[in-house]
Amino acid sequence: AAVFRGARDALSQVPGIxxxxxxxxxxxxxxxxxxxxxxxxxxxxxxxxxxxxxDLLRRCLQIEARFGRKRQEHWGPRTLxxxxxxxxxxxxxxxxxxxxxxxxxxxxxxxAPLRDLAPNLRHPVLKSTVDELLAALPxxxxxxxxxxxx
Numbered sequence: 287a288a289v290f291r292g293a294r295d296a297l298s299q300v301p302g303i304x305x306x307x308x309x310x311x312x313x314x315x316x317x318x319x320x321x322x323x324x325x326x327x328x329x330x331x332x333x334x335x336x337x338x339x340x341d342l343l344r345r346c347l348q349i350e351a352r353f354g355r356k357r358q359e360h361w362g363p364r365t366l367x368x369x370x371x372x373x374x375x376x377x378x379x380x381x382x383x384x385x386x387x388x389x390x391x392x393x394x395x396x397x398a399p400l401r402d403l404a405p406n407l408r409h410p411v412l413k414s415t416v417d418e419l420l421a422a423l424p425x426x427x428x429x430x431x432x433x434x435x436x
Contacts, residue, residue: 287311287436289353289366290329294436296349302336303345309399311436315428327432330371330399339373343383346370371400375410386410391419394426 290311298305309330316323335342346368353366371387378385390396391412397420400407405417412419 287327287434290327290436293349293353293366293368294331296352297331297333297345300337300345303342304334306332306334307403308332308436309402311432311434312395312399313430313432314395314426326395327434328395328399329436330396330403332403339370339376339378339383339385343370371396372407372410377410392423394420394423394429397423398429398431 294305294308297303312328313325314328316326337345350366350368369387370383370385371390373385376385386409387396390400391409391414397416401416401420405415407416408414409416409419414422
């Protein structure tokens with residue numbers, strides 16, 4: 287939880303970013319990557335920003351690096367992974383940034399914390415709300431709301 291607090295604080299200190307809300311923390315079994323990884327923690331932040339999506343992504347990558355993130359293995363263990371899920375209703379597909387996040391609708395560990403903050407947020411491509419997307423997925427017993435706070 288300390289890394290999450292640190293990342294949230296780091297984002298809130300970037301000029302032009304205001305953190306509005308934080309979801310609960312969710313413990314999840316690792317998806318993909320090498321076997322034997324410990325459980326992951328996942329959460330979602332809602333922010334307001336004056337930055338462009340590309341600038342925000344650059345800032346997120348800088349914060350990940352500050353917290354020791356090294357991109358060595360696809361879906362491998364990491365100290366921090368900051369993803370942009372939505373940017374309002376923007377739909378874009380570039381070499382470094384795809385919005386909305388291309389797999390968020392397939393992942394209970396993303397949709398559960400997102401529902402904490404925005405259950406009625408409508409996916410601009412799929413036209414379903416976060417609640418509807420989550421209801422369409424099979425229940426995942428590997429995703430548990432954590433009692434830890436951040």
